[in-house]
Amino acid sequence: MITLFIELEKDPSKLKQFVLNKLDGASHDIKAVIQNTAPDAFVPSSPLRIRPPWDLLSKGNLCLAGNALHQMTIDIGQGGCSALEDAVGLSRCLVEALVKPGREFKGKAFEQEDYKRIELALKQ
Structure with missing residues (x-):
């Protein structure tokens, strides 16, 4: 074959x-x-490559996800799926970083330490 x-x-x-x-x-x-x-x-194949360098995946409070992160050919139709999977993973990391035991979020602005925790969560 x-x-x-x-x-x-x-x-x-x-x-x-x-x-x-x-x-x-x-x-x-x-x-x-x-x-x-x-x-x-007719193109027989499209080679997939790792997107170096990995340190560009997140910077500050920005993070790549979905098609921007995962290089895949358009013919497999997985862009939306990868974006949803990334959203779940990012949500879990952000919840762990921002939800403190005993702290209730009442819509106030984030504190400076919250931004640092967001940045660390996105790197995770």
């Missing part, structure tokens, strides 16, 4: 034919789109 994909990466026409062969049962419109697409428009 691996040799098949290596062969497909080298020849866009074979990749196009491979896709067409996988469309049994698909609508005529879908097949027509593939048939009318130029072979050089």
Whole structure:
């Protein structure tokens, strides 16, 4: 199977034919789109890379999340999912940093120490 994909990466026409062969049962419109697409428009893979340096993930009280943080190809449809997962993780870190036992938040402005705890939570 691996040799098949290596062969497909080298020849866009074979990749196009491979896709067409996988469309049994698909609508005529879908097949027509593939048939009318130029072979050089087929890209076999998109390499994923780690986004260095990691210290740019958060700075002060700002933090990257979702698509801004996770490099993934758009064809897998996981941008929203990763953003929601990041939101849950960030929420947990912020709650741990800001909720003090016995302290009730009454809508007042954050204190300076709160900003430091937010920054540490985002780095976490």
